[in-house]
Amino acid sequence: MNVTILGESEIRNCVGMDRDAMDAVAEGFTRLADGRAFAPPVVCMMFPEYNGEVDIKTASIEGLDSFAVKVASGFFDNPRKGLPYGGGMMILMSAETGFLQALLADNGYLTDLRTGLAGAIAAAHLAPETVTTAGVIGSGTQARYQIRGLKLVRDFAHLIVYGVIHEEVQRYAEEMERELDVAVTVATTPESVVRESEFVVTTTPAREPYLEARWLQPGVHVTCMGADMEDKQELYADCFGLADLVVCDRLSQCRVIGELHHALDAGAVDETEVVELGELTGGRGPGRTSDDQITICELTGVGVQDTAIARLAYARAVERGLGAVFESA
Numbered sequence: 001m002n003v004t005i006l007g008e009s010e011i012r013n014c015v016g017m018d019r020d021a022m023d024a025v026a027e028g029f030t031r032l033a034d035g036r037a038f039a040p041p042v043v044c045m046m047f048p049e050y051n052g053e054v055d056i057k058t059a060s061i062e063g064l065d066s067f068a069v070k071v072a073s074g075f076f077d078n079p080r081k082g083l084p085y086g087g088g089m090m091i092l093m094s095a096e097t098g099f100l101q102a103l104l105a106d107n108g109y110l111t112d113l114r115t116g117l118a119g120a121i122a123a124a125h126l127a128p129e130t131v132t133t134a135g136v137i138g139s140g141t142q143a144r145y146q147i148r149g150l151k152l153v154r155d156f157a158h159l160i161v162y163g164v165i166h167e168e169v170q171r172y173a174e175e176m177e178r179e180l181d182v183a184v185t186v187a188t189t190p191e192s193v194v195r196e197s198e199f200v201v202t203t204t205p206a207r208e209p210y211l212e213a214r215w216l217q218p219g220v221h222v223t224c225m226g227a228d229m230e231d232k233q234e235l236y237a238d239c240f241g242l243a244d245l246v247v248c249d250r251l252s253q254c255r256v257i258g259e260l261h262h263a264l265d266a267g268a269v270d271e272t273e274v275v276e277l278g279e280l281t282g283g284r285g286p287g288r289t290s291d292d293q294i295t296i297c298e299l300t301g302v303g304v305q306d307t308a309i310a311r312l313a314y315a316r317a318v319e320r321g322l323g324a325v326f327e328s329a
Contacts, residue, residue, distance in 0.1 A: 033278025
């Protein structure tokens with residue numbers, strides 16, 4: 001069996017924030033919602049002495065001859081050591097034989113990318129058709145990828161950002177202004193971000209909620225993706241009760257981890273009212289239906305995204321003759 005090893009730079013050259021990648025991830029969501037994919041519960045490991053966490057996610061998708069197993073890490077003291085806080089890799093295995101096909105040593109890039117693409121998919125179905133001002137809370141990696149994803153589907157001209165680390169927020173504002181050709185304003189409170197934007201994305205690892213329901217204006221869409229663990233929370237539970245439409249990437253997962261389970265536990269929303277993102281990508285639900293609706297989408301990250309993006313990166317690498325190939329047996 002031949003195994004291909006791909007490094008981060010090769011992977012970055014193969015796949016990025018584009019429509020084909022977005023469509024690949026959307027198809028994964030569709031098959032999951034249709035019952036044509038299997039994604040087991042997330043394996044989470046905590047390393048409190050090092051302020052770190054590791055997630056393992058995977059999924060097999062009906063009709064595809066390979067699947068990915070992804071290991072993603074977040075060690076939040078890493079920047080003090082001159083290292084990125086996030087890392088990881090994906091392995092691609094044959095769904096026919098179980099043998100290893102490829103090792104994608106992406107250092108977390110594909111996870112960042114597929115998460116941003118999920119945000120783009122959510123925005124395509126749920127953001128107002130016209131977004132003049134977008135808002136982001138947080139100034140890290142996903143604050144960048146989520147806004148890049150929005151730019152893929154909505155041509156906004158103004159971005160408002162709020163973050164707690166002044167130097168990072170300033171750097172973020174300068175980078176996004178230059179990269180996306182938008183005017184960027186640094187907000188002094190998260191409230192002003194929410195009140196002044198038609199689209200808001202929350203990207204922080206908060207363990208205490210800060211986004212209040214009274215800040216939500218008619219027509220706003222909120223994507224919350226920072227709460228990927230059981231004890232994390234960015235939105236107060238009553239935000240979900242105020243929303244006209246609540247969407248999540250996978251309901252069974254969001255009952256346990258992330259943002260939505262706090263609202264379910266509080267009785268702010270009934271799970272029968274929650275729509276999975278794959279229902280929208282598969283045409284089984286309409287998404288936003290009026291300009292004045294308040295919509296919320298929670299993204300906790302599902303293994304179908306990893307399988308979809310890993311397969312696309314591998315296919316493009318093979319087409320271009322990239323990677324080191326060795327005989328495994």
